[in-house]
Amino acid sequence: MHLTTVSEDSHSWRVYAGILNQNEMIIKNGYKVQQIISHPDYDTDSKDNDVALMKLETSLSFTDTVQPVCLPNPGMMFEPDQECWISGWGAESKTSNNLNYVRVSLIEQSTCNSIFVYNGAILPTMICAGYLEGGIDSCQVSIPHYHLIII
Numbered sequence: 001m002h003l004t005t006v007s008e009d010s011h012s013w014r015v016y017a018g019i020l021n022q023n024e025m026i027i028k029n030g031y032k033v034q035q036i037i038s039h040p041d042y043d044t045d046s047k048d049n050d051v052a053l054m055k056l057e058t059s060l061s062f063t064d065t066v067q068p069v070c071l072p073n074p075g076m077m078f079e080p081d082q083e084c085w086i087s088g089w090g091a092e093s094k095t096s097n098n099l100n101y102v103r104v105s106l107i108e109q110s111t112c113n114s115i116f117v118y119n120g121a122i123l124p125t126m127i128c129a130g131y132l133e134g135g136i137d138s139c140q141v142s143i144p145h146y147h148l149i150i151i
Contacts, residue, residue: 015033022089
């Protein structure tokens with residue numbers, strides 16, 4: 001499921017920051033979401049601009065485990081094989097209680113767009129990263145999400 005296709009009823013959402021185990025959500029209330037702002041140019045067919053902002057009712061407190069993310073500037077180019085990190089709760093058979101993370105390499109757009117991989121579905125605004133043989137990735141969907149690049 002893509003972020004911008006889920007319910008935009010902000011009152012049903014909570015943001016949990018700095019947790020490494022899902023059980024911590026039981027003892028923490030999380031941050032209430034005041035508003036969800038989808039990208040105005042989101043395309044449901046191509047999944048281009050599949051990103052949204054969540055405005056919180058209260059500010060996050062930055063700690064050793066909660067830090068802002070650095071996003072690339074529009075048009076910034078990345079080198080093939082540059083390493084980056086992906087993370088998630090996993091869903092191979094069931095989700096993990098512990099946050100998983102792995103280092104993957106960026107893959108050239110031409111490779112991702114080959115008929116054997118994503119067959120032209122990766123747009124210039126998207127980043128392709130992972131392992132062509134599969135098994136380790138951030139999402140099992142038809143089009144990959146943007147990945148967090150550690151620069």
